[in-house]
Amino acid sequence: xxxxxxxxxxxxxxxxxxxxxxxxxxxxxxxxxxxxxxxxxxxxxxxxxxxxxxxxxxxxxxxxxxxxxxxxxxxxxxxxxxxxxxxxxxxxxxxxxxxxxxxxxxxxxxxxxxxx
Amino acid sequence: xxxxxxxxxxxxxxxxxxxxxxxxxxxxxxxxxxxxxxxxxxxxxxxxxxxxxxxxxxxxxxxxxxxxxxxxxxxxxxxxxxxxxxxxxxxxxxxxxxxxxxxxxxxxxxxx
Numbered sequence: 001x002x003x004x005x006x007x008x009x010x011x012x013x014x015x016x017x018x019x020x021x022x023x024x025x026x027x028x029x030x031x032x033x034x035x036x037x038x039x040x041x042x043x044x045x046x047x048x049x050x051x052x053x054x055x056x057x058x059x060x061x062x063x064x065x066x067x068x069x070x071x072x073x074x075x076x077x078x079x080x081x082x083x084x085x086x087x088x089x090x091x092x093x094x095x096x097x098x099x100x101x102x103x104x105x106x107x108x109x110x111x112x113x114x115x116x
Numbered sequence: 117x118x119x120x121x122x123x124x125x126x127x128x129x130x131x132x133x134x135x136x137x138x139x140x141x142x143x144x145x146x147x148x149x150x151x152x153x154x155x156x157x158x159x160x161x162x163x164x165x166x167x168x169x170x171x172x173x174x175x176x177x178x179x180x181x182x183x184x185x186x187x188x189x190x191x192x193x194x195x196x197x198x199x200x201x202x203x204x205x206x207x208x209x210x211x212x213x214x215x216x217x218x219x220x221x222x223x224x225x226x227x228x
Contacts, residue, residue, distance in 0.1 A: 042204055042218035042219065043218060056214060094214070096214075106162060107152070
């Protein structure tokens with residue numbers, strides 16, 4: 001079963017709100033990812049966690065704050081967002097066996113975020 | 117020049133047609149090649165995964181990689197209206213195994 005779940009499916013928030021996106025996988029994957037996807041564009045990598053530690057931060061503004069409480073869960077905390085942050089936020093996971101393995105990434109359904 | 121080039125389409129075909137989707141790339145270090153299908157407002161779904169050069173077949177789908185030409189293809193046989201989606205190619209090298217490089221996606225429309 002290659003399932004990554006994300007909640008909520010939709011989120012509308014004001015620029016002063018604080019909210020969180022959640023992602024969960026039970027495949028034993030040790031790498032988890034946050035992507036941002038705008039309409040008609042490919043996913044853009046934001047953060048990567050490997051073995052629950054942040055390994056890649058793609059120069060994302062501090063109003064986005066990731067957290068990996070354990071190997072199955074990934075959160076993205078949102079604060080003081082801008083309307084241009086409205087997008088589909090995708091979570092993904094991968095086994096992380098080794099660089100030369102056939103690991104690849106499996107995506108969740110996404111959270112559609114609208115910032116007013 | 118982008119690392120991965122993909123025609124955004126849309127590509128419109130009648131039901132039953134053979135569809136060819138393609139990507140070109142510039143980084144000769146890419147070794148792992150993927151095709152994802154993304155329905156509107158949904159997350160990408162992994163369709164095919166290929167390592168290095170060669171062909172891989174799975175049902176109606178065939179993935180081809182030609183590393184000498186830096187060109188990858190996805191063929192869909194007997195296309196169905198349910199195949200209407202955006203198809204994203206993605207690839208990575210041996211070291212960047214946590215970072216996929218995506219094409220822009222090709223939107224496919226299969227009409228009944």
